[in-house]
Amino acid sequence: MHETMIAESLLATISDEAAKQNAKPISAKISCGMLSAVNDEILCFAFQAVAKGTPCEGMRLKIEHKAKPDAPLLLEEIEFETE
Amino acid sequence: MRTKKDIRKKILNANEDYALENSRILSERKKLCLNMISSPGSGKTTILTRTISELKDKIKIGVIEGDIQTDLDAEKIRATKAPVVQINTNGACHLSASQVSSALKQLPIDNLDLIFIENVGNLVCPSAFELGETGKIAVLSVPEGDDKPAKYPAIFAKSKVLLINKIDLLKIGGQVDFNIERVKLDARKLNKGIEIFPISAKTGDGMTNWYDWLIKSVEDLKV
Numbered sequence: 001m002h003e004t005m006i007a008e009s010l011l012a013t014i015s016d017e018a019a020k021q022n023a024k025p026i027s028a029k030i031s032c033g034m035l036s037a038v039n040d041e042i043l044c045f046a047f048q049a050v051a052k053g054t055p056c057e058g059m060r061l062k063i064e065h066k067a068k069p070d071a072p073l074l075l076e077e078i079e080f081e082t083e
Numbered sequence: 084m085r086t087k088k089d090i091r092k093k094i095l096n097a098n099e100d101y102a103l104e105n106s107r108i109l110s111e112r113k114k115l116c117l118n119m120i121s122s123p124g125s126g127k128t129t130i131l132t133r134t135i136s137e138l139k140d141k142i143k144i145g146v147i148e149g150d151i152q153t154d155l156d157a158e159k160i161r162a163t164k165a166p167v168v169q170i171n172t173n174g175a176c177h178l179s180a181s182q183v184s185s186a187l188k189q190l191p192i193d194n195l196d197l198i199f200i201e202n203v204g205n206l207v208c209p210s211a212f213e214l215g216e217t218g219k220i221a222v223l224s225v226p227e228g229d230d231k232p233a234k235y236p237a238i239f240a241k242s243k244v245l246l247i248n249k250i251d252l253l254k255i256g257g258q259v260d261f262n263i264e265r266v267k268l269d270a271r272k273l274n275k276g277i278e279i280f281p282i283s284a285k286t287g288d289g290m291t292n293w294y295d296w297l298i299k300s301v302e303d304l305k306v
Contacts, residue, residue, distance in 0.1 A: 001166075001238070002176060002177055002207070002208035002211050002212065005095075005175070005177075005179070005212075006094055006095065008213075009095055009096075009097060009098070009159050010094050012097075013090070013092060013096075014096065016091065017088070020286065021088065023086075025084060026085060030094070033208070033238065034236065034240075035237045036211055036237075037207050037208070037210060037211050037237045037239060038211075056128060069240060070240075072093055072148075073094045073095055074091060074092065074093060074094065075090045075091075075092050075094050075156075076089070076090060076091060077087050077089050077090055078087070078088050078090055079085055079086070079087045079088075079093075080085065080086050080087075080088065081084075081085055082084050082085070082086050
């Protein structure tokens with residue numbers, strides 16, 4: 001259930017970056033360790049729900065689980081569609 | 084055309100900013116702050132009320148109570164005369180650092196030695212949100228079963244102390260299957276340095292070891 005707060009925080013960061021780049025975000029890569037207790041399916045579902053009606057709607061999330069248990073929850077990169 | 088941009092930014096940075104600020108406020112004043120995390124019904128509030136009453140001449144304790152709804156737990160703490168602030172998360176399954184930041188402002192922290200944060204009853208989500216605390220305390224009670232450290236590793240891996248509560252139930256022969264050695268082994272596999280205290284907040288069994296650890300931790304901070 002904490003994935004909703006992670007999704008909201010992620011949406012805010014990606015939206016800021018998209019505004020700066022003036023481009024549409026297509027996908028994002030995220031990494032985390034076991035201690036972040038992130039469930040991929042729930043995070044993707046929560047992200048779609050909070051992104052609805054925003055430029056981030058329909059974005060794909062790739063989640064990489066690092067071997068280091070306390071690896072921080074990071075937004076690694078965003079892929080943009082540019083003109 | 085598609086382009087990729089490196090971001091490398093912490094996703095929960097807003098929460099972490101508040102957590103850092105809470106941690107700064109607490110460490111500047113040399114206050115111990117312990118974030119208690121467990122399933123609902125493991126006995127967090129009973130542990131707190133007994134601890135506050137029995138240590139009242141030794142340590143000054145304040146409490147931040149987190150619950151989805153009601154101030155039932157804050158009422159129980161208030162009965163011990165300890166200062167308490169209730170946070171209602173209204174559905175959220177964990178406390179966040181911004182909520183703790185405003186609760187700290189409502190507590191007379193300069194007059195306290197130790198602040199307990201009783202998190203929302205949940206063995207998973209609260210472990211992912213730093214609040215700025217000095218350390219986490221995991222509580223596991225006997226009726227929940229001895230497989231919990233293996234099944235819910237995050238909180239056991241991150242805690243300074245594991246309190247195994249309701250050990251009085253182990254004396255009811257044949258009624259409860261709970262291998263305390265298995266819990267210790269699984270918890271230490273995740274966290275070599277974790278302190279483990281089997282207790283019963285109801286009967287008082289084992290509580291002295293927990294109190295000694297608290298008193299020592301408060302004193303160590305002041306040195």
